[in-house]
Amino acid sequence: MEGFTVSMALFDAVPVLLFGASMIMVGLTFRHPLFILGAVLSTLAGCMKVTWKLIIGLKKKDLRWLDRPFVPMQAAGFMLMLLSVVLSVKKISWAGVWSAVSSLPAAALYVLWLVMLGGMVWYKKNRFKKYSDKTNWAAEVMNTLAQGALFLAIWLSR
DSSP states (O other): OTTOOHHHHHHHHHHHHHHHHHHHHHHHHHOOHHHHHHHHHHHHHHHHHHHHHHHHHHHOOOOHHHHTTHHHHHHHHHHHHHHHHHHTTTTSOHHHHHHHHHSTTHHHHHHHHHHHHHHHHHHHHHTOOTTOHHHHHHHHHHHHHHHHHHHHHHHHHO
């Protein structure tokens, strides 16, 4: 916990804000209540994780109740977003979606986002240590790059 600093917590806020902004853009287009609920739940999970790191950085207190719900809340949020797509599969203009996501440079950014997500999963399983400042910084950089790519891809797809 020694290396958990305020600057780490503030840097962790960047991908949370990028993800939240991305989900707002998608939500404004898709307008499905379950998608919006899932996006809010996933973003709230990220906000709680940022708050957890901020308190560790400021007070050197590990309020685990802020950290523990991260994975279940984020997973539930993603499941709700996926369920909203499944429930709307016949209403979605898939040709329009394909046209938006396959255009350059958005397509390259979506690919970068997917590559970064895969890298984060690998890193989490093979290298990440929850209380290591070095592995947390590396994870923050990967997450920021991933969420930045997603944000730009969605922005360019609109």
